Amino acid sequence: MKVLRFLIFFIICINSNNITYAKSPSDLINGIVDEAASILSSEDPVESKIIKLNSIAERSVDINGIGMYTLGKYRKTIDEDQKSKYQKLFRSYFLKSFSSRLVDYTNPRINVVSQKKINDKYTIVNSILEATSKRPQVKIDWRIYTKNPDRPLIRDLIVEGLSLARTQKEEFNSIIQNNDGDINALFKTLEEFLIK
Amino acid sequence: MKKLFSVLLIIIFSLINSLAVAGDDGKIEINGKNNGYVEANDCFEKVNRGIFAFNQVIDKIIFKPLAKGYRMFPQPIRSGTSNALSNLSNVVTVPNNVLQGQFKDAGVNTARFVINSTLGIAGIFDVASYYGLKKSDNEDYGQTLGVWGAGPGCYFVLPVLGPTTVRDTIGSVVNLIGGDAWYNVTVINDTQYFSEADYYISRILDGIDFRAKNLESFESLEKSSVDLYASVRSLYLQDRYRKIRNIDKTTDTLSDDDWEELDSQ
Numbered sequence: 001m002k003v004l005r006f007l008i009f010f011i012i013c014i015n016s017n018n019i020t021y022a023k024s025p026s027d028l029i030n031g032i033v034d035e036a037a038s039i040l041s042s043e044d045p046v047e048s049k050i051i052k053l054n055s056i057a058e059r060s061v062d063i064n065g066i067g068m069y070t071l072g073k074y075r076k077t078i079d080e081d082q083k084s085k086y087q088k089l090f091r092s093y094f095l096k097s098f099s100s101r102l103v104d105y106t107n108p109r110i111n112v113v114s115q116k117k118i119n120d121k122y123t124i125v126n127s128i129l130e131a132t133s134k135r136p137q138v139k140i141d142w143r144i145y146t147k148n149p150d151r152p153l154i155r156d157l158i159v160e161g162l163s164l165a166r167t168q169k170e171e172f173n174s175i176i177q178n179n180d181g182d183i184n185a186l187f188k189t190l191e192e193f194l195i196k
Numbered sequence: 197m198k199k200l201f202s203v204l205l206i207i208i209f210s211l212i213n214s215l216a217v218a219g220d221d222g223k224i225e226i227n228g229k230n231n232g233y234v235e236a237n238d239c240f241e242k243v244n245r246g247i248f249a250f251n252q253v254i255d256k257i258i259f260k261p262l263a264k265g266y267r268m269f270p271q272p273i274r275s276g277t278s279n280a281l282s283n284l285s286n287v288v289t290v291p292n293n294v295l296q297g298q299f300k301d302a303g304v305n306t307a308r309f310v311i312n313s314t315l316g317i318a319g320i321f322d323v324a325s326y327y328g329l330k331k332s333d334n335e336d337y338g339q340t341l342g343v344w345g346a347g348p349g350c351y352f353v354l355p356v357l358g359p360t361t362v363r364d365t366i367g368s369v370v371n372l373i374g375g376d377a378w379y380n381v382t383v384i385n386d387t388q389y390f391s392e393a394d395y396y397i398s399r400i401l402d403g404i405d406f407r408a409k410n411l412e413s414f415e416s417l418e419k420s421s422v423d424l425y426a427s428v429r430s431l432y433l434q435d436r437y438r439k440i441r442n443i444d445k446t447t448d449t450l451s452d453d454d455w456e457e458l459d460s461q
């Protein structure tokens with residue numbers, strides 16, 4: 001009997017844990033924004049800020065998904081070895097590029113305005129980066145991948161209607177295309193960027 | 197004059213449609229399904245990259261320092277300048293609102309122009325917003341041609357002026373042949389109130405104001421980009437697509453079927 005009670009209690013605990021972890025796309029963005037703002041406004045050295053920002057990105061961004069998206073039509077022509085090499089390179093490139101872009105901001109204030117479910121896989125969260133004395137307010141939309149509702153992940157940032165993932169895709173495709181479709185040219189470019 | 201203008205627009209419309217078809221040959225297919233977004237054909241990429249590099253140098257030695265200097269002015273001065281320039285742009289936006297069938301926007305923008313030019317002292321103060329007349333996006337003849345169904349044609353880069361397409365260049369030409377009232381009263385017609393210099397100063401100020409608002413964004417893009425030319429091309433074409441479709445930024449984003457194919461969770 002005691003065992004049964006314990007089992008029921010255990011099942012309830014597991015279920016309540018699941019409920020706690022399931023968060024809406026808006027909650028995901030609110031959480032990230034708050035965490036990033038506290039890191040950026042802290043007195044920590046730049047290196048420490050970068051490590052913490054990268055940790056947020058690894059948790060909340062679908063880096064592999066974005067990586068495959070940015071390959072465009074070429075993702076269908078590469079073999080498994082090339083895919084594996086690309087994913088490693090892209091992860092390093094993404095994190096370096098992500099943290100170097102963000103670390104210059106001191107205390108960005110982003111307010112989530114609304115969210116719109118496109119389909120079962122995607123929800124768009126609309127937010128506003130508040131104006132400062134240097135620049136006007138900026139509208140930022142976040143494409144959230146919600147196939148697993150318990151673990152929503154960011155796949156794109158759309159700044160004033162301009163998709164950063166699409167820009168990245170067209171940039172990578174341009175490099176490959178200008179080298180006669182050779183994916184190794186992209187690998188070389190990414191490697192050069194990483195050692196800069 | 198109106199008839200001549202209409203005939204001219206029809207000729208341009210026909211011309212650009214044929215150019216758009218010609219540009220279709222080498223177009224990059226973004227995805228299998230047609231989601232409305234078409235990438236312009238970069239017909240003269242090598243030449244364009246050369247001009248882009250030249251523009252980068254010009255930007256580095258002229259526009260960036262000017263934008264940084266402009267940033268040092270107090271915020272009210274910069275806001276006033278930006279408001280006045282934005283007010284002037286209404287003389288192109290309003291006719292394009294009409295041409296695109298946006299009659300309500302045409303009315304609002306006309307009222308904004310009248311109120312801000314008078315009560316707002318030459319547009320320095322945005323008084324119209326206090327009366328509930330909210331500012332909408334600018335419209336131009338390139339966008340109107342796009343709304344009418346004209347494709348972008350070839351993408352190319354102009355010295356100093358930057359990225360454009362055949363359609364957008366033709367749109368700009370319309371400004372110079374009577375489509376821009378500000379150009380008409382400053383450059384074309386010899387009035388005692390304005391001089392040619394007023395037009396060119398306003399255009400240069402507009403460029404500096406834009407550059408000053410985007411100093412950090414440009415720096416960030418330069419820092420993280422592995423092919424800056426391709427990034428700028430993509431951003432320009434996405435921006436034009438969004439403006440032509442008049443996409444509501446708070447609810448819609450660019451659709452892309454590539455996303456639907458990807459499953460990684």
